[in-house]
Amino acid sequence: MTTPATVLITGAxxxxxxxxxxxxxxxxxxxxxxxxxxxxxxxxxxxxxKDAGVAxxxxxxxxxxxxxxxxxxxxxxxxxxxxxxxxxxxxxQSGSTVQQSTKAIERxxxxxxxxxxxxxxxxxxxxxxxxxGSIVNLxxxxxxxxxxxxxxxxxxxxxxxxxxxxLNLELSPKGVYVQAVLPAATRTEIWERAGIDLNTxxxxxxxxxxxxxxxxxxxxRELVTIPPLHAAxxxxxxxxxxxxxxxDIRQAHAAERYQAQA
Numbered sequence: 001m002t003t004p005a006t007v008l009i010t011g012a013x014x015x016x017x018x019x020x021x022x023x024x025x026x027x028x029x030x031x032x033x034x035x036x037x038x039x040x041x042x043x044x045x046x047x048x049x050k051d052a053g054v055a056x057x058x059x060x061x062x063x064x065x066x067x068x069x070x071x072x073x074x075x076x077x078x079x080x081x082x083x084x085x086x087x088x089x090x091x092x093q094s095g096s097t098v099q100q101s102t103k104a105i106e107r108x109x110x111x112x113x114x115x116x117x118x119x120x121x122x123x124x125x126x127x128x129x130x131x132x133g134s135i136v137n138l139x140x141x142x143x144x145x146x147x148x149x150x151x152x153x154x155x156x157x158x159x160x161x162x163x164x165x166x167l168n169l170e171l172s173p174k175g176v177y178v179q180a181v182l183p184a185a186t187r188t189e190i191w192e193r194a195g196i197d198l199n200t201x202x203x204x205x206x207x208x209x210x211x212x213x214x215x216x217x218x219x220x221r222e223l224v225t226i227p228p229l230h231a232a233x234x235x236x237x238x239x240x241x242x243x244x245x246x247x248d249i250r251q252a253h254a255a256e257r258y259q260a261q262a
Contacts, residue, residue, distance in 0.1 A: 005083025005133075008032040008076065010063060010119065013040040016138060016186065017088040019211040024084070025052035032082065034059045034072055035089070063089050063115035064107050073122035080130075085123050087116045088138045093153035105152060112156035117163060124171060131175035136218065137164045139182045141226065144238075157182075161224070168223050177221055181214040184228040 007024045011017040013035035021031055025048040033041050038060040045056040059075065061068035076082060090112050093100070100108075120135050127133030142148050143157030164180035171178055185204045210227055217225030226235060253259075 004029040006030040006032060006079070006081040007084040007086060008034065008072075008082050009086040009088060010034045010072070010115070011089030011138075013037045013044065015207055016183075016211060017086065018044055019207050020086050020088065021048060021056075023211055023215055025054050025056070028052070028054060029084070030055040030057075030081070032057045032059055032075070032079075034061050034063075036060065036062045063119075064110040069115055069118060073118055076119060076123040077126060080126070082123070083127075083132060084134045084136070085119060086136045086138070087119055088136075089115060090138060090156075091153075093150045096149065097151045100152060108152055109156060112153070113159050116160055120163070120167060124167065124176065127176045128171055128174040133175075134177040134179070134218070135164075135167065135171075136179045136181060136214075139164065139180045141182050141184045141228065143182065165223070179214075179218055179222060180224050181217070182224065182226045182229075183210050186210045
């Protein structure tokens, strides 16, 4: 019987990351839990060791810190037991773009873009060489909804969707599975940290329901999983329209509407 792959989960101390840890522990996977709050990680790890009988390692890291990020990258490159990466750590945005400080913008991009990219890129060559492995990137529906007003956050999530789709095209022929998971508002601490009152939002999904739905998509090997989207055909139509747009882009000449009239 094949031993289940070890799962490395970022942002694992609470919310979506902690719930992923619980679910994979129940499935018999050993875990490497990554987050800044070591005490909360240790508490979760001890509970999962006791309840699920799996090995759980705690790796304290602030992924906006260069040395910490490098340490997690190294672990992903060299530890052949790790066969699943859950790229979950992220920050939300409170307020409009003009209300953001330079420091806040840098931190948002460092965690939501740089860390996600570097960790996926760190593990991808090993997965491709072995012909197996999974990368799950936690995204957001805000990534295709500038109307929601979280411009920089949404832009980072649009990037994560593109990254996931591009990685899938590169890696799926080599046996590697890449999934983008796009929640809408989910009941986690990310909102409180951003100074947003969850009670002001009309509909919020419980984190357990979100992760369980994402895992249904994971088991089905979906490339894009959008748990709050009830009409699945909407996404299919959007993606087909995008591919149709590509087929109508011809590079040799500007479109007629942009050409000067004689």
